[in-house]
Amino acid sequence: MxxxxxxxxxxxxxxxxxxxxxxxxxxxxxxxTPPAAAAAALSEGTVKKVDKAAGKLTIAHGPLDNLGMPPMTMVFRVSDAAMVDRVRAEDKVRFRVEKVGGVYTVTVLEPAR
The missing domain is CATH 1.20.5 (Single alpha-helices involved in coiled-coils or other helix-helix interfaces)
Structure with missing residues (x-):
């Protein structure tokens, strides 16, 4: 046919x-990105030091999965200077770090639940 x-x-x-x-x-x-996945992208840690003048936080953190980094204590720059006013040493936080201009930078910061 x-x-x-x-x-x-x-x-x-x-x-x-x-x-x-x-x-x-x-x-x-x-x-x-589903909301649950976005929340899961945050890492947990404890603020060890707040350096307002330099705009930096020292955080003892668990794994930073988005960077493939194991748990350790590090100094991070903050993307927004107001972040250093929202935390004190020994505060438990949830946060996200991105490499911005070659520098590890906290881009999201919130109190741990």
Missing amino acids: KIPLALSAICLSLLSAAPARATSGHDAHHAA
């Missing part, structure tokens, strides 16, 4: 368009 040329063209266009729709839907699904 012969398939008319127009029907063949329609079938080809549908087959070639289907993967594009599936891929774009798949990508959109993974583009959004």
Whole structure:
């Protein structure tokens, strides 16, 4: 049986368009970060020292998964100078560190729950 040329063209266009729709839907699904995953991205630690003049915090922390870093105590720059006013030594915190301009920087800081 012969398939008319127009029907063949329609079938080809549908087959070639289907993967594009599936891929774009798949990508959109993974583009959004669920709230639970965003909260899990925060590390836990204890503030050991606050250096307001330098805009730095010394934090004894657990693993920094986003950086592949094991637990240790480190000095971090803060991305917002107001962060140093919100904490004191021995405060338990949840935080996120990113490498900004080659320097490990606290970009999110909140009290531990």
